[in-house]
Amino acid sequence: MNAPDAAPSPLAPSASASFDFDRPVSTVEALKRSISNRLVYSVGKDVRSACARDWLFAVFYAVRDRIMDRWRETHHAAIDQDAKRVYYLSMEFLPGRMLTNALAAEGLLEDIRKACTQLGADFDTLVDLEADPGLGNGGLGRLAACFLDSMATLALPGMGYGIRYEYGMFAQRIVDGRQVEEPDQWLLNGNPWEFMRPEYSYTVRYRGHLVPDGQRVRWVDTENVIAVAYDSGVPGYELSSVATLRLWSARAESALNLEQFNRGDYMRAVEAKNWSENVSLVLYPEDKTEQGRQLRLRQEYFFVSASLQDLLRRYLKTHGSFEQLADKVAIHLNDTHPALAVPELMRLLVDEHRVPWDEAWALCQRIFSYTNHTLMPEALEVWPVDLLGWLLPRHLQIIYDINARHLAEVHARFPEDMDLLRRVSLIEENGQRRVRMAWLCALASHKVNGVSALHSDIMVRTLFADFARLWPEKFCNVTNGITPRRWLGQANQALSELIDARIGPLWRRELSHLGQLRAHADDDAFLAALRLVKQRNKRRLADYVGRELGIEIDPESLFDVQVKRIHEYKRQLLNVLHVITRYHAIRANPKGNWVPRTVIFGGKAASAYHMAKLIIRLINDVARTVNADPCVSPLLKVVFVPNYRVTLAELIIPAADLSEQISLAGTEASGTGNMKFALNGALTIGTWDGANIEIAQNVGEEHMFIFGNRAEQVAELRAHGYVPRRYYASNYELKMAIDRIADGAFSPEEPQRYQDLTRSLLESDYYQLLADYADYIATQNRVDERYRLHRDWSRSCLHNIAGVGMFSSDRAVSNYAEGIWGVRPLFEGGRPATPPWSPALAAGI
Structure with missing residues (x-):
């Protein structure tokens, strides 16, 4: 055997x-x-x-x-029950390890x-x-996984759809301080949790040409790929139900050209197979090249086409017509990556099932809902008309038809406002014609939500202001949430046991029960136990860092943590400026009353994101300098933990004392890392941004460290001409930190290494690091003062844990189910009590 x-x-x-x-x-x-x-x-x-x-x-x-x-x-x-089901479409799922979760x-x-x-x-x-499957690159995929966990726990009928990438988000190594990307071979040894479902295979078509056929269009002579289903069960807490995550893997229609193979032309014999299977080969191919953009668009269409064919097949098994489709099906678009689901559903209904256009469009507008996750223009998907028409000719035609009807309706309502037509058109006519995928999602969806109160408000006032004027009833807010089962129950078992001993285990289903812990805020024995749990978690992380990275860190020091995707708007560079400032201050006064601090970074930069990769290298260069300085290293250590992923998050987050959530106000839609840290008793240092605001409102601003300009001040600075050099010239510590980076103090072997970075700071500083620097440094000093007072710090830790009850993904999903999807639990007891924070229309609507 x-x-x-x-x-x-x-x-x-x-x-x-x-x-x-x-x-x-x-x-x-x-x-x-x-x-x-x-x-x-x-x-x-x-x-x-x-x-x-x-x-x-x-x-x-x-x-x-x-x-x-x-x-x-x-x-x-x-x-x-002939239940209405929700289908959650997401290009990313970051489930973490399945076994311990189950x-x-x-x-x-x-x-x-x-x-x-x-x-x-x-x-x-x-x-x-x-x-640890890297089927996402950050918060979007982790949120999707939390939502599936909550759908199962609440016994809601539905499933998640995505792509079974053969290689997930790259594995990150740090070599000479630089990020090196390697394939994430998560399937190398097989996946024993999943079931292959070859009976659920669908043809996904590309290119070809169109033949009019009465009221429908035939799409012929296409290049075809087969989508094969793989199912994983997502068990809800206490097996309340089991949700399904169905991921699609690409297969060729014909795996081998035997004639070419027999002639010895082995590469061409498998060319079609390789072309087809590239579609599900890797998460987010590099899209700086034309081939990369084509593959990215193929991926997005591949999974939505297979998913929509699958859900229509399921619906038609028990229904003879499409009259009840919107009463039995809800399709949720997790960001704009699945936006092609809109023209695809129209194509399937009109061309394949001969549903009249107006009826099909009316169904779409009742079926789709859309979550917007970003306001930044560079992150909003647009696709060139030429590329879309070349790859998906029928879909471009449908989008144009949708747009024509849309603009006619807008013109009929506001005939005098011709510029409004340009602003709300699905087609951007600005040099190169491009399809605005966020506009398509907003037009087709009956509900459009942001993911924090501030984000939803800004979304309505700026990004979708014209759409909100036309259809104010569409827009709402559902603040993000995290699953307490993984991010406290599983990741921090010692803290979970301590909480269980005080208030019982019901918080795993009703996170608001953590509020009962406030009664122990002055219980010195409980606060001491809380400190002991944190210390054990810090020791566990210190052992890992020592073993894996060869860096000795002091578990008694303050663990200052920023782990998330590396991006300029998340401002890891502001954190580095503080580290350099603290380094200079310690060198100038090594006998001062310093709070020992370990600053921990983690996160991946997109492979083509030059500035983000440069920031990673600077972090590692600063760490090399600081950690090698015998005068400073007992008081300050810097660690970059490579290959940050869910498994490492479960180790790092319970050990954190301070949670860095320092994005420029108005740029972070919500964040979920901020919730995970607070749930595990870390205090937040952060801007008035994203869900930081709602955390402050629930935890108490006095138990956090808020700094920096607010979103309206950021906008005002930008409107009046932001000049970063003024801050540089007027702040000695800031000038010294930037000058030391610029003159090669941290890269003596290559003094000019960070010229691009310092030039960007001094000439544009788009994310206004310099404007917030002074307040950030002053706030970090307040962090030191609080940390010296162990009892006060522990009380704030307790208030963070006790105050995050509303940030459960169960609450968020319950809000979606009731206010957006219209789905109900399959089993009694599957839904928690209706929370008092149900989604409200965004401010001003």
Whole structure:
């Protein structure tokens, strides 16, 4: 049963386990039986020859077996009730490791640990073997995963759709201070959690030409790719239900040209296969080249076409016409990446199913909803008309038809405002003609939401001001949330146990129960226990940093953490300026009353994002200088943790004392990292931006460190001509920090290395780091003062934990379900009590 050259694993027991299958058994005994059976009959090994991977797969299969009945019940309940279902379309899902998440949902974590131990397998070692799928690059994908967890916990009918990228977000290495990207081979050893569903395969078409056929259009002579479904179960807490994540993998229609192969032309023989399968090969191909842009557009259409064909197939199994489609189907667009779902649904209804145009469009406007995640112009997707027409000719035609009807309606309502037509047109006529995908989403959707109160307000007043004037009822706010099961229950078990001992475990379903902790704000014993938990988490992170990076950090120091995607608007560079300023101050007065501090960075820069990669290199150059200085390093350490991902977040966030949320006011839509840190008892230093505002309103601004200009001040500075050199010239510490970067103090081997960076700061400083610098430094000094007062700091930690009840993804998804999707739970008890913070129309609407 084992390959001849396989070596016995040190994890395996010395003898085969045996069971009496007739006697009643405990959960641990049942798990041992299941794991042993799966090892033999699914993995094909026995206990004497199994390697670590075999044990991991056997455990996976055993755990997956235990959710199957509830998964099937969830599916059957949706059919039997003819329930309206929500389909969540997202280009990114960052689920993290599946095994421990499923065990936590089933309440089996300790039982499976005991079962593995009794079988001779080290559960903790096995867990570390599981891949962390990088199917997203940050908050968007993590939010989508949290929402699926909450949909399952609330027993809402629906599923997530995305792409099964063969290679996810790149694995990041740091070599000589620089980011080096390597393939993220998360599927290298297989994925035991998923089911391949070859019976659900759909043809996705590209290019070709159009033939009019009465009221419809035939799309012929196309280049075809096959989308094959892979399903993963997402168990809700206590198995309230099991949601489905369906990811699409691309396959060629014909895998091999045998004639060319037999002639010896091996490369051309598999050319079609390679072209087809590139569609799902890698997350976000580099789009600086024409080929990269084409592939990105192919990806976006690939997954929405397969998903819409799939959901229409499911609907038509139990319905003979499309009259009830909008009553039974809700499609949610997570940002603009799935925007092509709009013309694709129109194509399928009009061309494939012969639904009249007006009826089809009316259905679309009841079915679609859209979440906007960014206000920055460079992040709003637009596609050149020429590219879209070349790759998807029918879809461009449909978009033009939608636009013509749209503009005619607007003109009829406001005949005197001709400029309004230009502003709301789906086609941007500014030199190169481009399709505005955010405009398409907003027009087709019956609801458009922002993800924090400030973001939604700015969205309505700026980005979608004209659409809000036309259809004010469309726009609303649903503040983001995170799942407490993973980000507290799983990531911080010590804190979870402490909370359970005080208020019980109900916070896992109703995060607002954490508010009861405020009653212990003056309980010195509880505050001491809270400090002890934090210290243990800091020691755990310090051990990891020492082991993996060879840097010794002091767990007694203040852990100052900024981990997130590297981007100029997130202002990691402002954090670096503070580090340099503190470094200079310590060197000038090493005997001063300093609070020892460890500044921890983590995050990936997009492979073509020159400035972001330069910031990573500067962080590492500064770390090299600071950490090597014997005068400074006992008081200040700088660490860049490579390859930041969900698994590392679960290690770093519980250990943080200070959470850096320092984006320029008005640029961060919401953030979810800020919620995770607060939930784990870190204090936020942040701008009045995104969900920082709502955290302050719920936690208490006195338990945070808010600094910097507000969004209206940012806009005023920009409108009156922002001159960064004025700040540089008038602030000695700032000037010194920038000058030291510019003159090569941190890069003596290449003094000109950061010329582009310092030039950008002094000549444009688009994200206004210099304007906020002085207040940021002063606020960091206030952080030191508070940290010296251990009891005051611990009280603020407690208030952060107690105040984040509204930031549960259960609350957010419940808001979506009630106010946007119109879906109801399949099972009794699947929904928490209706929260008092249901979505409200954005300010001014």
